[in-house]
Amino acid sequence: MSKESKPSIVLNCPLPTLDFDVITMGHGSGGLLTHQLLESGVFKVLKNEHLDQQHDGAILDLPGRIAFTTDSYVVSPIFFPGGNIGDLAVNGSVNDLAMCGAIPRFLSLSFILEEGLKMTDFWEILLSIKIASENAGVTIVTGDTKVVEKGKGDGIFINTSGIGVIHSRANIQASRIQTGDQIIMSGPMAAHGVAILSKRKGIEFETTIQSDTFAVNHLVKLLLDQFGDAVHFLRDPTRGGMATVLNEIAAQCQLGIAVEQKSIPIDEQVEGACELLGLDPMYVANEGIFMAVVRGDVADEVVAMLRHAGSMHAAVVGTVTDAHPGKVVLTTRIGGRRVVNYLTGEQLPRIC
Amino acid sequence: MSKESKPSIVLNCPLPTLDFDVITMGHGSGGLLTHQLLESGVFKVLKNEHLDQQHDGAILDLPGRIAFTTDSYVVSPIFFPGGNIGDLAVNGSVNDLAMCGAIPRFLSLSFILEEGLKMTDFWEILLSIKIASENAGVTIVTGDTKVVEKGKGDGIFINTSGIGVIHSRANIQASRIQTGDQIIMSGPMAAHGVAILSKRKGIEFETTIQSDTFAVNHLVKLLLDQFGDAVHFLRDPTRGGMATVLNEIAAQCQLGIAVEQKSIPIDEQVEGACELLGLDPMYVANEGIFMAVVRGDVADEVVAMLRHAGSMHAAVVGTVTDAHPGKVVLTTRIGGRRVVNYLTGEQLPRIC
Numbered sequence: 001m002s003k004e005s006k007p008s009i010v011l012n013c014p015l016p017t018l019d020f021d022v023i024t025m026g027h028g029s030g031g032l033l034t035h036q037l038l039e040s041g042v043f044k045v046l047k048n049e050h051l052d053q054q055h056d057g058a059i060l061d062l063p064g065r066i067a068f069t070t071d072s073y074v075v076s077p078i079f080f081p082g083g084n085i086g087d088l089a090v091n092g093s094v095n096d097l098a099m100c101g102a103i104p105r106f107l108s109l110s111f112i113l114e115e116g117l118k119m120t121d122f123w124e125i126l127l128s129i130k131i132a133s134e135n136a137g138v139t140i141v142t143g144d145t146k147v148v149e150k151g152k153g154d155g156i157f158i159n160t161s162g163i164g165v166i167h168s169r170a171n172i173q174a175s176r177i178q179t180g181d182q183i184i185m186s187g188p189m190a191a192h193g194v195a196i197l198s199k200r201k202g203i204e205f206e207t208t209i210q211s212d213t214f215a216v217n218h219l220v221k222l223l224l225d226q227f228g229d230a231v232h233f234l235r236d237p238t239r240g241g242m243a244t245v246l247n248e249i250a251a252q253c254q255l256g257i258a259v260e261q262k263s264i265p266i267d268e269q270v271e272g273a274c275e276l277l278g279l280d281p282m283y284v285a286n287e288g289i290f291m292a293v294v295r296g297d298v299a300d301e302v303v304a305m306l307r308h309a310g311s312m313h314a315a316v317v318g319t320v321t322d323a324h325p326g327k328v329v330l331t332t333r334i335g336g337r338r339v340v341n342y343l344t345g346e347q348l349p350r351i352c
Numbered sequence: 353m354s355k356e357s358k359p360s361i362v363l364n365c366p367l368p369t370l371d372f373d374v375i376t377m378g379h380g381s382g383g384l385l386t387h388q389l390l391e392s393g394v395f396k397v398l399k400n401e402h403l404d405q406q407h408d409g410a411i412l413d414l415p416g417r418i419a420f421t422t423d424s425y426v427v428s429p430i431f432f433p434g435g436n437i438g439d440l441a442v443n444g445s446v447n448d449l450a451m452c453g454a455i456p457r458f459l460s461l462s463f464i465l466e467e468g469l470k471m472t473d474f475w476e477i478l479l480s481i482k483i484a485s486e487n488a489g490v491t492i493v494t495g496d497t498k499v500v501e502k503g504k505g506d507g508i509f510i511n512t513s514g515i516g517v518i519h520s521r522a523n524i525q526a527s528r529i530q531t532g533d534q535i536i537m538s539g540p541m542a543a544h545g546v547a548i549l550s551k552r553k554g555i556e557f558e559t560t561i562q563s564d565t566f567a568v569n570h571l572v573k574l575l576l577d578q579f580g581d582a583v584h585f586l587r588d589p590t591r592g593g594m595a596t597v598l599n600e601i602a603a604q605c606q607l608g609i610a611v612e613q614k615s616i617p618i619d620e621q622v623e624g625a626c627e628l629l630g631l632d633p634m635y636v637a638n639e640g641i642f643m644a645v646v647r648g649d650v651a652d653e654v655v656a657m658l659r660h661a662g663s664m665h666a667a668v669v670g671t672v673t674d675a676h677p678g679k680v681v682l683t684t685r686i687g688g689r690r691v692v693n694y695l696t697g698e699q700l701p702r703i704c
Contacts, residue, residue, distance in 0.1 A: 028426075028702070030591025031635075031695030054604070055526075056448035056587070057421030059518060062414065069409030070460035070513055074498045096408035108422035108513050112464070146426045148702060154504040161422055161460050161513035166411060174407075235408070239382025252406070283383075343383025350380070350500060 015123040016040050023117040028147025042143065045126045046109075046133075050141035058141035060106055063165055067102035069093055070161040076350040078125070078155050081195045082210030085158055086128035088287060091215045092238070092352060093162040094136040098217040099234045099290060101170025101224060104136060108161045109143040114153035125156065136215035138162070167221065169228035174252035176232040182299035183249075183257065183318035184292045186219060186311045187212065188265040189242055193284035193348050194273045203277075209269055214288030222309055223292065227302060233293040236286070238352055243282040243340045245291055246318070246328040256324035259340070261332045265313035282330075283343045285351040293320065367475040368392050375469040380499025394495065397478045398461075398485075402493035410493035412458055415517055419454035421445055422513040428702040430477070430507050433547045434562030437510055438480035440639060443567045444590065444704060445514040446488040450572040451586040451642060453522025456488060460513045462496040466505035477508065488567035490514070519573065521580035526604035528584040534651035535601075535609065535670035536644045538571060538663045539564065540617040541594055545636035545700050546625045555629075561621055566640030574661055575644065579654060585645040588638070590704055595634040595692045597643055598670070598680040608676035611692070613684045617665035634682075635695045637703040645672065 018040055026033035043051055050058040073089040090107065097104040109129065113122070133140055195211040197203055216236070223231060237245045242264070250257045266281055274281045294302050299316050306314035323329075328340040370392055378385035395403055402410040425441040442459065449456040461481065465474070485492055547563040549555055568588070575583060589597045594616070602609045618633055626633045646654050651668050658666035675681075680692040 025701045028591075029695060029700075030596055030637075033696070034592075035694065054600075055452060057419045057452040057454070057514070057516075059452060060418050060420055061416055062418055064413055064415070066412050066414055067409045068412055068458060068460060068515060069494055070462045070511065071496045072462040072464050072498050072509075072511055074464055074500050076504075100407060100409040100411060102409070106420060108420060110422045110424040110511055110513075112424050112426055112509055142421055144423045146424050146702075148426050148506060148509075151503065152428075152506040154500060157424075157464055157500075157509070159422065159424055159462055159511035159513075161462075161511075162409070163420060163515070164409075239380075240386075244382055248406075285382075342387065343381060344385075348381075349377045350498075 013127055015120055018119060021119050023113045023115060023122065023147055025115050025147050025149065028145060034145065038145065041126060045130050046140050048139050050139065060141065065166040067097050067100035067164045067166060069096040070159065071096060072157060072159040073352055074157050074350050075196065075352050076154060077199050080199050080211055083213040084125055084128050085156060086125035087132035088213050088352060089158040089160045090129055090132035090136060091213050091287060093160040094138055094215040094217050095236045095290065097162045097164035098220040099236055101172040101234065102164030102166050103221060104138045104162055104164040104217050106141045106163045107133060107138050109140045110159040111145045112153055112157040113145065113147045114155050115147055115150045117155050136217055167224040169224050171229040172231065172234050174233055174249065177249065177253040177255060177293050177320055179255060179320055179322045180296040181232055181293050181320040182296050182316050184294060184299060184302055184314060185265060185289060185317050186216065186306055186314050187289040188267045188313045189286055189289065190266060190270050190274060190281035190284035192287040193351055194270050196351055197277065197348060207269065207273060209273060212286055212288035216288065216290050219306065219309055219311060220290065222305065223302065226305060227294065227298055230295040230298045231292055232295065234290055236290045238285050238287060240343050241283040241285055242291060244343055246340065247342050249293065250326050250328050254325050256321045257318050257328045258321050259318035259328060259330045261330055263315050264317045265315050282340060285348065287352065365479055367472055370471060373471050375465045375467060375474065375499055377467055377499050377501065380497060386497065390497065393475065393478060397482050398492050400491050402491065412493065417518040419449050419452035419516045419518060421448040422511065423448060424509060424511040425704055426509050426702050427548065427704050428506060429551050432551050432563055435565040436477055436480050437508060438477035439484035440565050440704060441510040441512045442481055442484035442488060443565050443639060445512040446490055446567040446569050447588045447642065449514045449516035450569040451588050453524035453576060453586065454516030454518050455573060456490045456514055456516040456569050458493045458515045459485060459490050460494045461492045462511040463498065464505055464509040465497065465499045466507050467499060467502045469507050488569055519576040522576050523581040524583065524586050526585055526601065529601065529605040529607060529645050529672055531607060531672055531674045532648040533584055533645050533672040534648050534668050536646060536651060536654055536666060537617060537641060537669045538568065538658055538666050539641040540619045540665045541638055541641065542618060542622050542626060542633035542636035544639040545703055546622050548703055549629065549700060559621065559625060561625060564638055564640035568640065568642050571658065571661055571663060572642065574657065575654065578657060579646065579650055582647040582650045583644055586642055588642045590637050590639060592695050593635040593637055594643065596695055598692065599694050601645065602678050602680050606677050608673045609670050609680045610673050611670035611680060611682045613682055615667050616669045617667050634692060637700065639704065
């Protein structure tokens with residue numbers, strides 16, 4: 001259940017022989033070249049009964065209560081330590097559904113390709129999408145491919161939208177957060193942002209840090225199976241990092257949040273890199289962890305369960321309080337206290 | 353029910369006073385600027401109970417059988433005669449749902465903005481989205497905003513994904529198409545493609561031709577209310593035009609399609625422009641019409657109903673035959689016959 005070391009995704013699944021090796025404008029025309037691209041690539045790799053229909057949409061049978069989410073991914077570079085834009089796009093939308101208390105079921109997949117994108121890169125991304133969706137247990141049921149001229153895009157942008165079925169025991173609402181609730185982080189923070197930054201032009205540095213990109217839905221299902229409506233709120237700290245999520249929570253429930261810096265899990269190497277780069281890791285993006293606001297009396301059990309399920313660094317990091325409504329206050333390692341604000345302006349652009 | 357002449361969309365709804373007049377990278381950071389953009393713009397314009405939750409996804413109550421679709425829109429230019437990328441993105445996904453035999457209910461809305469996009473342009477697009485979604489009767493329930501650097505995008509790309517509820521009388525499947533079925537077009541072809549082309553750099557020409565961008569879902573609902581499972585198949589001829597749709601239908605049902613050129617509705621001015629530009633209008637994109645394959649005995653009634661509902665140019669344009677399986681054969685106005693193939697390569701890039 002924990003994030004495994006990733007297999008090489010080129011696998012035993014080489015790129016089929018095609019009479020083109022880069023994407024051209026014709027691949028977005030809706031004509032013969034589009035059909036070739038889809039049939040030799042997308043439909044073959046992602047084969048399932050829904051996609052096989054090749055209609056404009058998929059017909060799905062679902063019970064009554066669903067979650068619906070969307071995200072466009074513009075991460076740069078498209079390949080980064082620990083993943084690429086393909087698995088990121090799957091995991092990201094899967095996680096958004098999980099944060100609604102849903103069991104992710106179906107994804108849509110829409111590409112905006114830049115003319116000149118190498119077919120070998122597109123293929124590797126497609127395979128990552130396949131593997132990530134299998135790992136998360138979701139089916140890609142409908143899609144779209146557009147092509148823009150060279151210089152009007154950036155290799156590849158991906159939109160995934162997702163549908164999930166609300167877990168029967170879930171009742172995730174900011175309004176249910178109350179004084180005494182505990183805030184749990186499922187794993188160490190800031191790995192994704194630092195991994196991306198380590199490959200950015202002009203900043204590259206040597207490191208073994210990998211993105212934490214990972215689908216948390218199986219963990220969230222365990223959490224809801226076991227703790228049901230004692231889980232008051234869920235959110236994944238992506239863009240803007242955990243500081244942003246904590247501020248959003250405080251603003252929505254109009255209660256205060258007290259956070260202990262020393263209890264926030266962070267990898268030593270990630271922390272070192274943040275110091276070196278002058279980044280506050282609380283604002284750095286994550287793509288494979290979540291924050292849960294749970295009833296105070298079950299917090300320790302939740303942490304034990306998460307650790308048992310493979311999230312070895314899960315920890316209680318804060319408490320909901322009525323002391324400073326709407327504000328997030330951090331107690332630093334040396335015992336000082338300061339308000340943690342929303343991120344102003346841009347820290348790391350195109351992180352997801 | 354027909355496509356009305358469009359009101360000026362700046363309406364009585366001017367851009368609010370903001371301390372920025374173009375999009376900057378910070379608007380995609382997930383921090384304070386993102387919040388400002390969303391709160392002063394997106395959330396305000398598109399206000400509804402689902403968006404107000406400001407969660408990563410929306411929770412929806414739906415009956416069992418749904419349709420799910422996605423499309424990314426990269427149309428260039430973003431403003432064109434008769435519409436812009438905003439209403440196009442709403443109408444396009446609404447129409448895809450209608451083509452599945454669904455009543456469109458919910459849309460997601462995801463922006464990829466290029467740094468430097470003018471806020472006045474973004475505002476006008478947002479207002480068009482609002483009007484188009486109200487006209488179509490769909491609610492935008494979840495969204496996402498990303499920003500890419502100048503030169504890595506093209507003003508604005510939009511993804512809309514949609515969820516609809518399958519009409520109780522719908523049974524839309526290519527496998528239900530049979531010899532003797534009639535093919536109906538709901539309106540004149542090629543207006544969208546020609547309208548876009550009239551504004552393309554290097555090709556501009558003076559014309560009053562407008563895009564046909566329009567949500568056909570209300571018409572399709574009437575069709576299904578009245579004719580139920582006598583409607584065998586639906587498809588909207590967007591990229592690749594009606595020739596592509598006819599080829600897809602012929603390939604899927606492995607029957608032949610015989611089309612009468614003289615019966616295909618086309619506006620005189622559009623036809624003239626196509627001749628001038630050397631375009632075959634059968635391959636030119638449409639964004640506000642659909643093709644229906646219906647049981648032969650109801651075809652005339654269907655046309656009468658569509659005309660009565662405002663689609664004055666609806667017509668039977670072809671017949672399903674076992675004479676030339678998998679092939680589309682056109683009888684020209686002068687009585688010649690030729691095979692209509694898939695579009696090879698690119699005709700008009702970035703048409704939607």
